[in-house]
Amino acid sequence: MSHIFINQFKICLKKKSLIFWTLIFPIALGTFFNLAFSNIDESEKFKTIDIAVVNNEKFNENESFKELIRALSTDEEIFNPQYVNLEEAKSLLDNNKIKGYILLEEKIKVFVKENGLSQTIIKSVVDNFYQVGSAVNHIILDKQNLKNLVMEDLNRNYFKDVSNEKVSSIVTYFYTLIGMACLYGGVFGIKAVIDSESNLSKKAARVNVSPVHKFKLLLVSLVVALIIQFTENLILLGYLINILKIDFGNQTLPLIILAGAGSFAGISMGVLIGLSNKKSEDTKVGILMSVTMALSFLAGMMIKNMRELVDKNIPILGQINPVSMITKALYSLYYYDDLNIYFQNLFSLIIFTFVMITISYIILRRKKYDSI
Amino acid sequence: MIVFSTFLKIIKKYYGLILLYLVIFTIFSVIFASTNKQNNVFTAKKPNIAIVNMEDSPLMKSFLTYIKKNSNIVEIAKEDLKDALFNRKVDLILNIPDNFSNDFLNNKNPEIKFERVPDSYSSTYALMYLNRYLNLANLYNINNISEEKLIGYIEKDLKEESEVVFIQKAENNYTANYLYNFSNYSVMAMTIMILSLVMSSFKKEVIKKRNMISPISYKKQNRQLFVFNLIITLAVWLIFIIMGIFFFKTAMFNRQGLLLILNLLVFCLTVLSIGFLIGNHIQNKEVMGAINNVITLGTSFICGAFVPQEILGESVLRIAKIFPSYWFIKNNDLIVILTNYNIDNLKPIIINMGIVLLFGLLFYIINLIILRLKLKAK
Known part of the structure; x- marks a missing residue:
């Protein structure tokens, strides 16, 4: 028994492609994530909006609007205005130098090309100008003998953000990465199947005539796979936490348990893929890779809103996707103090693994060959 | 034609996997484009x-x-x-x-x-x-x-509101760049995968030696190999044109749409050159898969295929500039905001296309140099 164990270990560690997919690739991808997302939190902050104001008579007469634009561009730096004539404003917008321009006629008009955040802010500022104007009129009409109008604090903020301080949305990219790495562990499962199923490789055929029970052999290679994959997951976690400084919350034990359960799920999926067809190893690995990529995509590896979108519209897809389960469990460790959602997803992950193993067992049991 | 039919045979051998890739990437692209389409009209x-x-x-x-x-x-x-x-x-x-x-x-x-x-x-x-x-x-x-x-x-x-005037609403494919930026990932992954699968079968040592003594000259074989690869590349290109039309309908039949399609063609040719380079010099299918994944996902992340370039940091973009993907994606972003087709606006787009083509040429030359060196070594 022990020599099978040690030999399996050696075989797995010597096969560089296995180590690449399960360890090097996730680490490389994590590094790319870190490069690409290092600036995102910064860029979500507000940027000054380039606008133009048509410098016509109406504008020059309207002292209060002039003052408003000046205040918004110097005191608050919301706008970066250029005062130009109509022709120039049109050409600036045409060449995308500005987001929109403001033209004062009977009413104030906002000219834009598309419907985006900056455009809405421009509109909102002008709306607000109108509304305050209307309010001032109401006050003056209401208080006939008004001496002095109090106009202070017109842009006060009445809201205070008490959101969980852990608001970074970038972390979820790294969580899906862990999910992806777990499923890539399936390459070990595929290898174990190919090496023990006599209709899949010559080596397996040879091993099958040896006096070692087939299930024992498969079991040992799966245990070895699990140990290696689990260790690699811990290395990956260590890299993300200590070198890239990604926040995984403070609960170490649940994190380690999840890494183990994830490895198990990935390997069991690999076993099923290995058993499901008689194609070459390349094809099987190809299937595993593309299925994993698809699941990671749906869990939000390329777009962060993807998982929510799936959960909202096709909830069943989110519930059976192991990458999504791992991502959600990790996110709950980061975001929540209690472990409810974590256990929900851990449990789903275990069910997923159980289903994979059961189907594999049904395919595998009592297989005997007259010829191969 | 004998070389050509051999290609088809190899393709047939892998058709399941190729189809799987095709379906997955098509679905990816459609989902990616549609989610961003929604996000934009906030x-x-x-x-x-x-x-x-x-x-x-x-x-x-x-x-x-x-x-x-x-x-x-x-x-x-x-x-x-x-x-x-x-x-x-x-x-x-x-x-x-x-x-x-x-x-x-x-x-x-x-x-x-x-x-x-x-x-x-x-x-x-x-x-x-x-x-x-x-x-x-x-x-x-x-x-x-x-x-x-x-x-x-x-x-x-609160009923008092300003009047908003939409002028010359951009040619309505403002979000088309999401689909075409994402294609950096799908086009590269698909093309390089298919090309390298086929090429590596041809470059196996025993098969190569056997082919070399065949009556079809080495040059001719290589030419047919190239034509075949070109057809595969153009097929992938066509898929993305169809996807664009399916997704953005008539919006693709205007100057912007045509520029996007042209830009993609230029990029596809460079990808062809990359695929040729990988397929020619790496025989191990596992290593090939590894390189393919690292290149496609890596460039997609740091060059702005998934996360828009305007959001990426300065330092990342500086690194990204050494990849053709950066220039391809930058061009897509430039094209969709184009409304005035004058020389000043078109010039940077043409220059970027030129840069992408130069990358393609560079990879092709590297390919030739390595081939020459290998031949000499023998």
């Missing part, structure tokens, strides 16, 4: 707001009517709020303090605490217009106008 989406501790004062009632008009109010039990936020069922939770109306009207400046989905535009926008209501109320209040009166006034005030 005003159309009303935020979901949950309110805790609603007061029953006239001011609050009127405020609530205003909130209802601009957002969807979601009723959720207090203990489920955090989960709702986690599952994005609500974008914003407002926690109104006790005695808010009273404190507000007595100028005590009470604060409404909120929790929200991180970085969501809809919540930022919601806070903007909620503040507007309270600021107007405050303006009336500090000028000593009673609660009943100010409610009526505000309703009238």
Whole structure:
């Protein structure tokens, strides 16, 4: 028994492609994530909006609007205005130098090309100008003998953000990465199947005539796979936490348990893929890779809103996707103090693994060959 | 034709895998483009707001009517709020303090605490217009106008809006660049995978030696190999044109659409050259898969295929410039905002295309040099 164990270990560690997919690739991808997302939190902050104001008579007469634009561009730096004539404003917008321009006629008009955040802010500022104007009129009409109008604090903020301080949305990219790495562990499962199923490789055929029970052999290679994959997951976690400084919350034990359960799920999926067809190893690995990529995509590896979108519209897809389960469990460790959602997803992950193993067992049991 | 039919045989051998790739990447692209399509028109989406501790004062009632008009109010039990936020069922939770109306009207400046989905535009926008209501109320209040009166006034005030004029609405494929930027990933992954699978079968040592003694000259074989690869590349290109038309319909049949398609063609040719280089010099299919994945996902992340370039940091973009993907994606972004087709605006686009082509040429030359060196070594 022990020599099978040690030999399996050696075989797995010597096969560089296995180590690449399960360890090097996730680490490389994590590094790319870190490069690409290092600036995102910064860029979500507000940027000054380039606008133009048509410098016509109406504008020059309207002292209060002039003052408003000046205040918004110097005191608050919301706008970066250029005062130009109509022709120039049109050409600036045409060449995308500005987001929109403001033209004062009977009413104030906002000219834009598309419907985006900056455009809405421009509109909102002008709306607000109108509304305050209307309010001032109401006050003056209401208080006939008004001496002095109090106009202070017109842009006060009445809201205070008490959101969980852990608001970074970038972390979820790294969580899906862990999910992806777990499923890539399936390459070990595929290898174990190919090496023990006599209709899949010559080596397996040879091993099958040896006096070692087939299930024992498969079991040992799966245990070895699990140990290696689990260790690699811990290395990956260590890299993300200590070198890239990604926040995984403070609960170490649940994190380690999840890494183990994830490895198990990935390997069991690999076993099923290995058993499901008689194609070459390349094809099987190809299937595993593309299925994993698809699941990671749906869990939000390329777009962060993807998982929510799936959960909202096709909830069943989110519930059976192991990458999504791992991502959600990790996110709950980061975001929540209690472990409810974590256990929900851990449990789903275990069910997923159980289903994979059961189907594999049904395919595998009592297989005997007259010829191969 | 004998070389050509051999290709088809190899393709047939892998058709399942190729089809799987094709289906997955097509679905990826469509989903990617459609999610971004929705995200872009951000005003159309009303935020979901949950309110805790609603007061029953006239001011609050009127405020609530205003909130209802601009957002969807979601009723959720207090203990489920955090989960709702986690599952994005609500974008914003407002926690109104006790005695808010009273404190507000007595100028005590009470604060409404909120929790929200991180970085969501809809919540930022919601806070903007909620503040507007309270600021107007405050303006009336500090000028000593009673609660009943100010409610009526505000309703009238808020109907005052500016006029927004959409001029020359960009040719309606403003979001087409999402599909074509994403194609950096799908086009590269698909093309390089198919090319390298086929090429590596040809370059196996024994097969290569056998082919070399065949009556078909080495040159001719290589030429046919190239033509075949070109056909595969053009097929992938065609898939993305069809996808664009399917997705953006007639919007693809204008100058912008044509430029996008042309830009993609230029990029496809460079990808062909990369695929040729990899297929020619790496025989091990596993190594090939590894290189393919690292190149496609790596460049996609740092060159802006997934995360827009304007969001990526300066330092990342500086690194990204050494990949053709950067110039390809930059060009897509430039093309979709193009409205004025004058030389000044078109020049950078043409230059970027030139750079992408130069990359292709560079990879081709590297390929030739390595081939020559290998031949000499023998």
